[in-house]
Amino acid sequence: MKMNNLDIKRLNSSDTDFSQQLEQLLAWESVSDHAVHGAVVDIIERVRRQGDQALVELTATFDRYSVDSFSELAVSAERIAQALANIDADKRQALEKAAERVRSYHQHQQQDSWQYTEADGTVLGQKISPLDRVGLYVPGGKASYPSSVLMNAIPAKVAGVQEIIMVVPSPDGELNDMVLAAAAIAGVDTVFTIGGAQAIAALAYGTETVPKVDKIVGPGNIYVATAKRQVFGQVGLDMIAGPSEILVVCDGKTDPDWIAMDLFSQAEHDEDAQAILLSDSVEFLDAVQQSMDKLLPTMERSDIIRAAIEDRSALILVPSMQAATEITNIIAPEHLELSVEDPEAMLAEIRHAGAIFMGRYTAEALGDYCAGPNHVLPTSGTARFSSPLGVYDFQKRSSLIMCSAQGASELGKTASVLARGESLTAHARSAEYRIKLQ
Amino acid sequence: MKMNNLDIKRLNSSDTDFSQQLEQLLAWESVSDHAVHGAVVDIIERVRRQGDQALVELTATFDRYSVDSFSELAVSAERIAQALANIDADKRQALEKAAERVRSYHQHQQQDSWQYTEADGTVLGQKISPLDRVGLYVPGGKASYPSSVLMNAIPAKVAGVQEIIMVVPSPDGELNDMVLAAAAIAGVDTVFTIGGAQAIAALAYGTETVPKVDKIVGPGNIYVATAKRQVFGQVGLDMIAGPSEILVVCDGKTDPDWIAMDLFSQAEHDEDAQAILLSDSVEFLDAVQQSMDKLLPTMERSDIIRAAIEDRSALILVPSMQAATEITNIIAPEHLELSVEDPEAMLAEIRHAGAIFMGRYTAEALGDYCAGPNHVLPTSGTARFSSPLGVYDFQKRSSLIMCSAQGASELGKTASVLARGESLTAHARSAEYRIKLQ
Numbered sequence: 001m002k003m004n005n006l007d008i009k010r011l012n013s014s015d016t017d018f019s020q021q022l023e024q025l026l027a028w029e030s031v032s033d034h035a036v037h038g039a040v041v042d043i044i045e046r047v048r049r050q051g052d053q054a055l056v057e058l059t060a061t062f063d064r065y066s067v068d069s070f071s072e073l074a075v076s077a078e079r080i081a082q083a084l085a086n087i088d089a090d091k092r093q094a095l096e097k098a099a100e101r102v103r104s105y106h107q108h109q110q111q112d113s114w115q116y117t118e119a120d121g122t123v124l125g126q127k128i129s130p131l132d133r134v135g136l137y138v139p140g141g142k143a144s145y146p147s148s149v150l151m152n153a154i155p156a157k158v159a160g161v162q163e164i165i166m167v168v169p170s171p172d173g174e175l176n177d178m179v180l181a182a183a184a185i186a187g188v189d190t191v192f193t194i195g196g197a198q199a200i201a202a203l204a205y206g207t208e209t210v211p212k213v214d215k216i217v218g219p220g221n222i223y224v225a226t227a228k229r230q231v232f233g234q235v236g237l238d239m240i241a242g243p244s245e246i247l248v249v250c251d252g253k254t255d256p257d258w259i260a261m262d263l264f265s266q267a268e269h270d271e272d273a274q275a276i277l278l279s280d281s282v283e284f285l286d287a288v289q290q291s292m293d294k295l296l297p298t299m300e301r302s303d304i305i306r307a308a309i310e311d312r313s314a315l316i317l318v319p320s321m322q323a324a325t326e327i328t329n330i331i332a333p334e335h336l337e338l339s340v341e342d343p344e345a346m347l348a349e350i351r352h353a354g355a356i357f358m359g360r361y362t363a364e365a366l367g368d369y370c371a372g373p374n375h376v377l378p379t380s381g382t383a384r385f386s387s388p389l390g391v392y393d394f395q396k397r398s399s400l401i402m403c404s405a406q407g408a409s410e411l412g413k414t415a416s417v418l419a420r421g422e423s424l425t426a427h428a429r430s431a432e433y434r435i436k437l438q
Numbered sequence: 439m440k441m442n443n444l445d446i447k448r449l450n451s452s453d454t455d456f457s458q459q460l461e462q463l464l465a466w467e468s469v470s471d472h473a474v475h476g477a478v479v480d481i482i483e484r485v486r487r488q489g490d491q492a493l494v495e496l497t498a499t500f501d502r503y504s505v506d507s508f509s510e511l512a513v514s515a516e517r518i519a520q521a522l523a524n525i526d527a528d529k530r531q532a533l534e535k536a537a538e539r540v541r542s543y544h545q546h547q548q549q550d551s552w553q554y555t556e557a558d559g560t561v562l563g564q565k566i567s568p569l570d571r572v573g574l575y576v577p578g579g580k581a582s583y584p585s586s587v588l589m590n591a592i593p594a595k596v597a598g599v600q601e602i603i604m605v606v607p608s609p610d611g612e613l614n615d616m617v618l619a620a621a622a623i624a625g626v627d628t629v630f631t632i633g634g635a636q637a638i639a640a641l642a643y644g645t646e647t648v649p650k651v652d653k654i655v656g657p658g659n660i661y662v663a664t665a666k667r668q669v670f671g672q673v674g675l676d677m678i679a680g681p682s683e684i685l686v687v688c689d690g691k692t693d694p695d696w697i698a699m700d701l702f703s704q705a706e707h708d709e710d711a712q713a714i715l716l717s718d719s720v721e722f723l724d725a726v727q728q729s730m731d732k733l734l735p736t737m738e739r740s741d742i743i744r745a746a747i748e749d750r751s752a753l754i755l756v757p758s759m760q761a762a763t764e765i766t767n768i769i770a771p772e773h774l775e776l777s778v779e780d781p782e783a784m785l786a787e788i789r790h791a792g793a794i795f796m797g798r799y800t801a802e803a804l805g806d807y808c809a810g811p812n813h814v815l816p817t818s819g820t821a822r823f824s825s826p827l828g829v830y831d832f833q834k835r836s837s838l839i840m841c842s843a844q845g846a847s848e849l850g851k852t853a854s855v856l857a858r859g860e861s862l863t864a865h866a867r868s869a870e871y872r873i874k875l876q
Binding site for chain 2: 090091093094095097098105108109114116122123124126127129131132142145146147178214215233235236240242255257258261262264265267268269299300301305343344347350351352353354355356357358359361362363364365366367368369370371372373374377378380382383384385386387388390392396397398399400401402403404405407408411412414415417418419421422423424425426427428429430431433434
């Protein structure tokens with residue numbers, strides 16, 4: 001098959017207007033649509049008012065799946081076990097191996113409660129507790145990814161969450177066996193075949209049958225994302241993700257076909273995905289571009305790849321690998337591939353990235369499925385201030401303060417001065433009651 | 439002075455409709471005002487377009503403080519040193535003692551990077567990095583609390599944040615010396631006397647003079663809160679707090695005056711504050727109510743206290759201390775005082791609370807100022823899923839993956855099966871390139 005060559009941007013970081021060009025390349029503002037917002041608010045209200053019945057009606061409308069009563073939207077334990085039996089042995093084995101590695105990595109994220117005792121007997125500390133109940137949203141249809149089920153559910157279980165409620169729409173009644181099998185392997189407790197804003201509303205507020213959760217995680221379309229924003233505060237949320245992106249930094253010594261395919265693996269997600277390559281070798285950038293032109297016609301999702309590569313991607317020439325590091329910290333990429341000889345030396349200079357794939361063998365795709373770390377990562381530069389999804393997202397802390405009589409007396413004096421300085425005299429007097437008279 | 443007795447709600451958890459009564463008591467929805475939203479969007483646009491000049495104009499309008507150029511809105515190091523010299527010695531000493539205790543507690547929250555090597559040489563890990571630059575919003579005028587400066591800035595500095603930019607409006611040109619002194623003690627790097635939505639916009643997007651930050655923390659009025667929601671994603675945020683609340687659990691053996699004053703210390707914050715007492719002794723509830731009636735006329739902020747106590751507070755009789763624990767977990771209070779004989783035994787049963795004050799001596803007010811733990815805490819039941827402000831809020835994690843040739847080959851096989859199962863063939867092929875041919 002003959003295709004037009006890819007029209008990919010070529011930038012040079014030594015150009016005087018490079019900063020603006022980079023800013024333009026990275027610009028992304030999610031569209032806030034008033035019509036979507038209005039529809040979502042109505043759906044949430046309807047679910048809060050009519051509970052299960054609203055879910056039955058909205059599922060018939062939006063998912064073209066009609067049932068007589070809500071109980072038919074609950075997936076039985078038998079159906080889930082059946083899914084596990086239905087899938088091919090190699091797929092089941094792959095899911096189990098991935099789950100085991102993800103579990104093992106996330107166990108390293110466990111946090112411990114701690115406390116210490118001061119000289120006067122006052123005890124200070126921090127208690128870690130898991131969330132009680134978590135809701136996991138899984139998109140339906142083609143974007144229904146079993147790997148996402150593992151990546152969202154396993155950290156919650158490692159954190160000690162007692163109950164995970166998964167929701168996954170079944171458009172036209174179709175359910176993905178791989179997704180149910182992943183749910184079984186990850187230890188999901190309950191599954192309902194509902195989706196969209198109505199599923200988010202059910203998880204946030206509860207219905208007769210769907211239990212109210214403390215936090216909702218998982219990706220979804222614009223209706224789901226809008227509904228999540230709307231219920232924030234009522235429940236906790238994971239981040240609301242922008243389009244996926246990769247930044248590859250290469251010293252020019254990795255096989256250009258490998259790098260081209262690594263860029264494609266990001267680009268095939270969707271038309272808004274972004275793939276950027278930084279190298280100090282213009283010959284290497286040329287070679288990767290040739291590899292991309294050569295490989296594109298062999299790709300199943302070549303239309304999506306072309307759109308992402310031509311609209312939002314770039315090959316960038318830098319004067320040195322030091323410059324590559326500086327630009328990396330400006331981009332703060334979701335995925336960073338350091339395809340260089342000594343990635344550990346470079347790591348010391350990297351301040352902002354969601355996940356860092358080090359060395360020529362570490363394809364980003366390994367991290368998407370089975371390396372162990374989470375594939376839910378901060379996008380659009382938010383790695384400057386946020387982290388991969390992890391065990392810490394399913395636990396919270398309580399501060400502990402237990403004053404001895406002596407400790408309360410001493411602290412009371414300080415608190416009294418500061419409280420009176422802020423004109424909060426009830427605070428001051430509450431503290432002063434605990435000051436010992438000499 | 440003679441005052442009417444307080445009309446405080448008395449509930450009994452054994453009543454059949456107690457759940458509904460409790461739900462009603464706890465109900466809180468923040469008002470979302472379209473006029474405020476529109477004004478805030480305009481202000482943000484104006485600051486993005488006109489930078490410093492917009493800040494000068496908006497400060498003249500909203501803070502009635504006119505300057506010729508933006509440089510006058512930057513607080514000099516000399517002015518900050520002056521504030522430290524201006525304040526009374528006992529206040530300075532109290533601030534320094536509080537800062538030292540807050541710093542010492544938060545140092546226990548330090549997180550370490552970690553990594554481990556698998557049998558085939560593959561390395562997995564997690565790197566902790568501080569945020570580069572943080573913005574701290576401090577309200578002006580009467581709500582300008584030096585203790586908030588300490589509580590927000592110190593954890594950031596302990597986390598390793600290089601630069602803290604503080605903004606504090608100076609209505610009519612008035613600046614609070616205690617606030618500036620606290621900034622000096624906490625290690626704040628730069629101070630601008632700007633406030634409102636315009637200050638949030640400046641921190642989020644940067645101007646000629648105000649550097650763009652990575653995260654904004656600190657309390658503010660409805661304009662500030664709305665602006666924070668609006669810039670979320672561009673920068674990180676701390677939580678947006680609801681009204682402050684306390685839940686006191688008492689076995690009836692603490693001095694009722696102490697408990698009354700502890701409840702008042704919460705109520706004096708503002709009319710929307712909430713103070714709830716749970717006890718298994720009706721005589722003790724009566725005694726506390728009498729203490730409140732006796733003490734109210736002696737309080738400077740008696741009007742605010744009365745409003746908070748009568749509108750949003752309650753004394754609740756429970757059949758047992760076990761029942762008190764269960765209700766505590768439903769309320770998930772911001773502040774929890776366990777004024778009981780054996781608070782440690784009770785602690786084991788507490789799953790949800792922002793900060794837990796244990797024993798009769800540990801007045802909540804001590805935690806507000808100087809015990810050490812943070813006073814920025816999750817409100818309105820959000821302790822079910824969120825934590826006190828801490829060092830962890832000023833750091834983020836990057837996942838590390840460095841595969842050996844052998845590791846990449848093995849992982850590549852699993853990734854390939856799963857990627858093909860999801861029809862993501864560029865992912866599969868990127869992984870397959872790294873599979874060793876036997």
